[in-house]
Amino acid sequence: MRETDWTRVLGWPGYRVYQHEINEAAKTLKLWVRRKRGNRKLVCSGCGRKFAEAYDSYEREVRDLPCFEFRTTVVVELYRVRCPDCGVKSEQVPQLPSKAPFSKRFEEAVGMACESASVRRVAGQFGLAASTVRAMDLRYLKRWAQVRRRPGLRQMGVDEIYLGKKQKFLTVVTNLETGEPLWFGQERKKETLDEFFEQHLSAFQRSAIRAACVDMWEPFRQSLEQWVPQCRIVYDKFHILQHAGQAVDEVRRAEFFRKGGAARDLVRGKRWLLLTSWLNLDRGKRRQLNALFALNRRILKAYLLKESLSQLWNYIYEGAMLRYLQSWIDQLRWQRLKPLEKLAHMLLDHLEGILNYCRTKVPMGVIEAVNGNIKALLRRGRGYRNMNYLLLKAQRLAATKTQFIALQKAA
Numbered sequence: 001m002r003e004t005d006w007t008r009v010l011g012w013p014g015y016r017v018y019q020h021e022i023n024e025a026a027k028t029l030k031l032w033v034r035r036k037r038g039n040r041k042l043v044c045s046g047c048g049r050k051f052a053e054a055y056d057s058y059e060r061e062v063r064d065l066p067c068f069e070f071r072t073t074v075v076v077e078l079y080r081v082r083c084p085d086c087g088v089k090s091e092q093v094p095q096l097p098s099k100a101p102f103s104k105r106f107e108e109a110v111g112m113a114c115e116s117a118s119v120r121r122v123a124g125q126f127g128l129a130a131s132t133v134r135a136m137d138l139r140y141l142k143r144w145a146q147v148r149r150r151p152g153l154r155q156m157g158v159d160e161i162y163l164g165k166k167q168k169f170l171t172v173v174t175n176l177e178t179g180e181p182l183w184f185g186q187e188r189k190k191e192t193l194d195e196f197f198e199q200h201l202s203a204f205q206r207s208a209i210r211a212a213c214v215d216m217w218e219p220f221r222q223s224l225e226q227w228v229p230q231c232r233i234v235y236d237k238f239h240i241l242q243h244a245g246q247a248v249d250e251v252r253r254a255e256f257f258r259k260g261g262a263a264r265d266l267v268r269g270k271r272w273l274l275l276t277s278w279l280n281l282d283r284g285k286r287r288q289l290n291a292l293f294a295l296n297r298r299i300l301k302a303y304l305l306k307e308s309l310s311q312l313w314n315y316i317y318e319g320a321m322l323r324y325l326q327s328w329i330d331q332l333r334w335q336r337l338k339p340l341e342k343l344a345h346m347l348l349d350h351l352e353g354i355l356n357y358c359r360t361k362v363p364m365g366v367i368e369a370v371n372g373n374i375k376a377l378l379r380r381g382r383g384y385r386n387m388n389y390l391l392l393k394a395q396r397l398a399a400t401k402t403q404f405i406a407l408q409k410a411a
């Protein structure tokens, strides 16, 4: 094969191969490239200024995509320019986006592989260290984030994710219309959300926000009232049912301690069953729950109340919704279910925000889905120390999913 053929196979725009080396035993291919005649415009990597003259030249070796079974490296002849602003600086080359010894398309292949497999597996596949793959994936995501368009924020979701004993809570701001997480903040204080409004949105962007879906968490409400007073706060189904689930669990635990002996075994470990909706349980699981209910009417009552509360969001008119909530609270009388009484007080304290569901249409289930995606990423990645990496990963996941749905609709 002649060097001109290697130039065509390599396909680096503006560059030609002038030497090659094949090692059959090691299965490696090495190509030496330099600029084609006529490709003489040099760009300063510091500021983007154009130069006709080079200061000096040097060589850099990067790994590129493999050629059949041969691991391929490219040795590039590069120039430095003498820039009045940056001093002596290396030129900017589109195929070499970072200082790391990899070509852009190689990094893209690795980043794409990381979208559907764990870092460890990708590292094994490409014969790289896991830390190298992680760094490459992060650069790939950053480049993607730089060029994509960002839709405006009109409906936002604010949620918190529990990360564990050490890192505690992560506040997640979501664009409800695109289903994309926008920002992560440490902890879940008023100051946390303040930081998002203050540093990441302009006054104009804040004024465009119409609705916010949040948990009944006072610090978030205060922050919303301060920064986006025109925005309607909607307490959504997902969060309220989370509280209802916790109330049922409190009843279960109280009964666990109240009853002794055999009854304890029935109550023990039923937390998950009680949190799951009846419709999502198979026959075996329903039988287990029924055995528990036969023994303890209080747990049965609490479970039924949780189930019936979810019907609150079937109502479109606020009058009907309010009547349903009132009758739900009436059922609590004489039941001696303290945790659910506490929940009822909480609902009455946040009544406006609950009824706002009828006044402002916000997509339900988005917060839940984003929440689930982030948790899945955390499980797969085993601890993201870099929160920006986790955010970019979740954004990319949301974007590719939307693309997938759009493709399905077109088909």
Ligand SMILES: [Zn+2]
Pocket (backbone or CB within 6 Å): 044, 045, 046, 047, 048, 049, 083, 084, 085, 086, 087, 089
């Ligand atoms: Zn410069």
